[in-house]
Amino acid sequence: MPRLIEGEDTASSSLDEAIHAIDSTGFDPREEGSLMHTARWLRRLGNNAAFLGDHIVAQLTAGSACEVAESAYGAQAIVLSGMRNGFFLRANIWPSERDHAFHTSGARSFVYGIPHDHNFDFLTVGYFGPGYRSDYYEYDYEAVTGRCGEKAGLRFTERSALSPGKLMHYRAHHDVHRQLPPESLSVSLNVVAADPAAGWFDQYGFDVETDTITGVLNPTSTEVFLRLAVGLGGAEAVDLAERFGRTHPSDRLRLACFEAKATLAAAPASVDAVWREAELCGSRLVAEEARSRRRILSLPA
Ligand SMILES: [Fe+2]
Incomplete structure (x- = not known):
């Protein structure tokens, strides 16, 4: 499963403080110091229960006059910072099976039930609600060629929820998860590593029953x-x-x-x-x- 990063920090930060603190050093998930520094500020931002609501109200109030960052993820993701110094910040909304958005958009829109890895590293923290659940697996990216139908060698690790305050590092090409809707509407915050070369590396879909690769999810x-x-x-x-x-x-x-x-x-x-x-x-x-x-x-x- 993704690496659990534990911490007792109860300090809270504003969105601007978190962005500037991470921006001051940049985010390189391969460097332990950078990873821990970024995790600390993501945790502090996660401790600020008011910032996201305030941010959404500010965006809605400003309307079209406000410059809203483009998001490739649609209405499920709220981009909180533009791409800078190796990262961007976003909030992800996870509807439960009882929520209107789940019924109108369908489970696939939220990638529920679609086992996948990621071609980028990211840190995530549970911010609101009980958190989406995931079946977690690991696999060896270097051992596969990426052919559709190829054996993936998935190793199940656990099923757990991204509960409030739980902070994890999803490792590119290593951690695989099948997400399940949360018990009630939930929100997570992410710091995503923005590597310009990532697009050339595959993000795979998997069939966990047959332990095979089902295809590439990020065509260029x-x-x-x-x-x-x-x-x-x-x-x-x-x-x-x-x-x-x-x-x-x-x-x-x-x-x-x-x-x-x-x-x-x-x-x-x-x-x-x-x-x-x-x-x-x-x-x-x-x-x-x-x-x-x-x-x-x-x-x-
Ligand atoms: Fe994912």
């Missing part, structure tokens, strides 16, 4: 644009797919290049030729996917 816009450009048939796009397919540092982008080329190659023999080349490209992920695609094609030798 580069992959999408590349598939689109190749699909439109431009010679330069195909050249780029050839080059990236052979040499790009991201295995996923390399796989996307071969998939795009296979889509263009209509005849089964041509498709097979694309995947035969992919099998020999030197990437474990691409080679395993290529073998699987060729098995499905099953062309006579």
Whole structure:
């Protein structure tokens, strides 16, 4: 399970104080000192029972005149600070099964019941309510290639709730959880590590019953644009797919290049030729996917 960070600090801080204190040193979760400093200020912010309500009222009062930070997480997340010095702060809202939002948006909107890891580190503290519950697992990221259907080697650790004041470090590519709705509406606060390179590393979905990877949950816009450009048939796009397919540092982008080329190659023999080349490209992920695609094609030798 994520690393539990215990502390007796009963001091409380304002949002501005917490942001400035973390900003003054930056957040690097690989450094124990940085992790503990950030955890201390997140705990102090969590001890301030009034700040979030005040912040929401201020935002609502300011309306469109107020500059609200963009959030990729939708209405479930309230961004509390812009990205700075390796982190951003946010609050997450977790509705219970009895709440209106749960019924109108559905469990999946809140990632309930979808086992996943994270491609970023974050610190979290229970702020309000009994807290979402999670089944926690761990796995070895380096031991998997990321192929859909691949055995993940998940190790169950426990089921527990993010109760008020409980502060944990979710470790990128290590901790896996399946979240369950809290008994009643709950809120958690996060300091999220903002690593510009994180987008190139996979966040996986898992099937905990079969102990397998079900897919990548964070497709990059580069992959999408590349598939689109190749699909439109431009010679330069195909050249780029050839080059990236052979040499790009991201295995996923390399796989996307071969998939795009296979889509263009209509005849089964041509498709097979694309995947035969992919099998020999030197990437474990691409080679395993290529073998699987060729098995499905099953062309006579
Ligand atoms: Fe999560």
